[in-house]
Amino acid sequence: MLDFVFVVSEATSVSFPSISHEVTVAEPYRRGENDLPEIDPEEAEIVRRIFSRYLIGHSVAKIIADLEADGIKTARGHKKWNDGVIRGMLRNEKYMGDALLQKTYIADLFTRQTKKNTGELPQYYVENSHPAIIDRLTFQRVQEEMARRSSLKKVSAAAKTELAKYSGKYVLTELLSCGNCGSPYRRVTWTRPEGRKIVWRCINRLENGKKFCKDAPTLEESRIHTAVISAMNEMFSQKSLKAILQDSIRTALLPENGETSLAAIDSRLSQLREQQYRILQLAAAVGADSTQYDEELKKVSMEFSALVAKRSELEKNRQDTEQADERAEQLAAELEAVDTGITTFDEVTVRQLISAITVLGEEKLLIRFKDGTELEQII
Numbered sequence: 210m211l212d213f214v215f216v217v218s219e220a221t222s223v224s225f226p227s228i229s230h231e232v233t234v235a236e237p238y239r240r241g242e243n244d245l246p247e248i249d250p251e252e253a254e255i256v257r258r259i260f261s262r263y264l265i266g267h268s269v270a271k272i273i274a275d276l277e278a279d280g281i282k283t284a285r286g287h288k289k290w291n292d293g294v295i296r297g298m299l300r301n302e303k304y305m306g307d308a309l310l311q312k313t314y315i316a317d318l319f320t321r322q323t324k325k326n327t328g329e330l331p332q333y334y335v336e337n338s339h340p341a342i343i344d345r346l347t348f349q350r351v352q353e354e355m356a357r358r359s360s361l362k363k364v365s366a367a368a369k370t371e372l373a374k375y376s377g378k379y380v381l382t383e384l385l386s387c388g389n390c391g392s393p394y395r396r397v398t399w400t401r402p403e404g405r406k407i408v409w410r411c412i413n414r415l416e417n418g419k420k421f422c423k424d425a426p427t428l429e430e431s432r433i434h435t436a437v438i439s440a441m442n443e444m445f446s447q448k449s450l451k452a453i454l455q456d457s458i459r460t461a462l463l464p465e466n467g468e469t470s471l472a473a474i475d476s477r478l479s480q481l482r483e484q485q486y487r488i489l490q491l492a493a494a495v496g497a498d499s500t501q502y503d504e505e506l507k508k509v510s511m512e513f514s515a516l517v518a519k520r521s522e523l524e525k526n527r528q529d530t531e532q533a534d535e536r537a538e539q540l541a542a543e544l545e546a547v548d549t550g551i552t553t554f555d556e557v558t559v560r561q562l563i564s565a566i567t568v569l570g571e572e573k574l575l576i577r578f579k580d581g582t583e584l585e586q587i588i
Contacts, residue, residue, distance in 0.1 A: 236284035237342060238303075246339045253342045255281060256304055259295060260343050260351055265557045266380065269295045299355060302334075305348040306341030309334050331506075349521070380556045381433065381566070387411040388567045388575070390422040396430070409433060411568075426571035428588070433566075433574070434554035436588040440576045441551050441562060443584060474520045481513045 237252030255276075262272050273290045283290055302309055310333040316324040326332060343351075385394040392413035399406045411425035488509065492502040551558070567575040574586045 248340050256342050259298055266560050299351050304343045305345050306339055307336050308338040380559050384566045386567055387425045388569045389424050432588045436574050436586045438551055438554055440584045440586045471523055474516050478516055481509055484509055
């Protein structure tokens with residue numbers, strides 16, 4: 210059996226045997242004019258909220274807690290949300306206007322038993338098939354962030370599994386590391402007669418002792434925050450916030466080598482769609498059980514998938530650059546509205562601008578910005 214996905218654009222007028230192009234209407238969509246799906250504004254706002262909160266660093270658990278605290282119910286009217294529902298929404302291509310057809314199929318015509326399609330039949334990915342709630346760039350960023358969080362390795366001997374559990378509560382958990390042994394720092398609460406104190410300590414030294422990390426200092430959280438604020442303001446004094454944001458984003462986006470144009474890729478994709486259709490017609494003529502055209506279809510599908518991935522990458526780069534300009538303009542205007550610069554430690558701003566913080570000693574941090582700039586900051 211074949212196990213691949215055909216990609217179809219909105220403009221492609223192709224009818225595949227036994228495949229319906231109708232998009233199933235489900236929250237946050239409803240049936241509109243001519244039975245076509247239209248966006249339900251209230252439900253769509255919940256989807257946008259979930260995507261935006263995830264991108265600014267909230268964990269799935271935090272998103273669930275906030276939804277339930279605000280009394281927001283699931284699409285089925287339940288008061289309780291669960292992890293699987295949120296992750297399913299974050300992965301759902303329907304929210305950016307696409308549809309993956311034939312995810313399931315009828316396994317028994319008499320009982321109408323439905324099964325998940327795990328390769329028994331080809332699937333068809335239709336782009337721009339209905340109105341989008343989430344723009345394509347935001348959806349892609351969420352997929353990248355989900356992949357990044359799932360790839361986090363355990364950093365503590367106390368962790369039971371190889372993958373650590375992401376927590377969006379403290380941005381320093383992802384950024385702060387020991388300049389002596391390279392291990393991450395952990396947030397610790399000290400209880401003293403004079404009161405509670407929040408500090409950050411090297412995990413290696415904390416769990417294994419001085420033998421494994423001799424010189425890692427313990428740092429008060431407030432001192433770290435102050436140092437990061439000072440470093441960001443120093444950067445702002447050297448160049449504009451707009452330039453910093455643009456450099457941070459473009460450093461990661463600009464290709465090292467030449468790239469194929471979008472027009473050339475679209476032309477080849479059009480040729481491959483026609484080729485797919487011709488082969489499908491031939492395959493349908495000889496019968497569904499025949500494997501005569503499987504290899505030829507697979508080759509076309511592999512090239513198609515590679516080109517679609519390349520096109521998405523180029524389109525994302527272009528959109529990222531455009532949106533970087535817009536975001537930079539907005540943030541620069543906000544910063545110029547005040548004379549004092551940044552005065553408080555803001556988790557969202559830190560996530561956007563800083564890639565790593567290394568503890569060089571009890572009085573010094575090395576702060577790396579996403580545009581490649583490094584500053585040694587006294588604390």
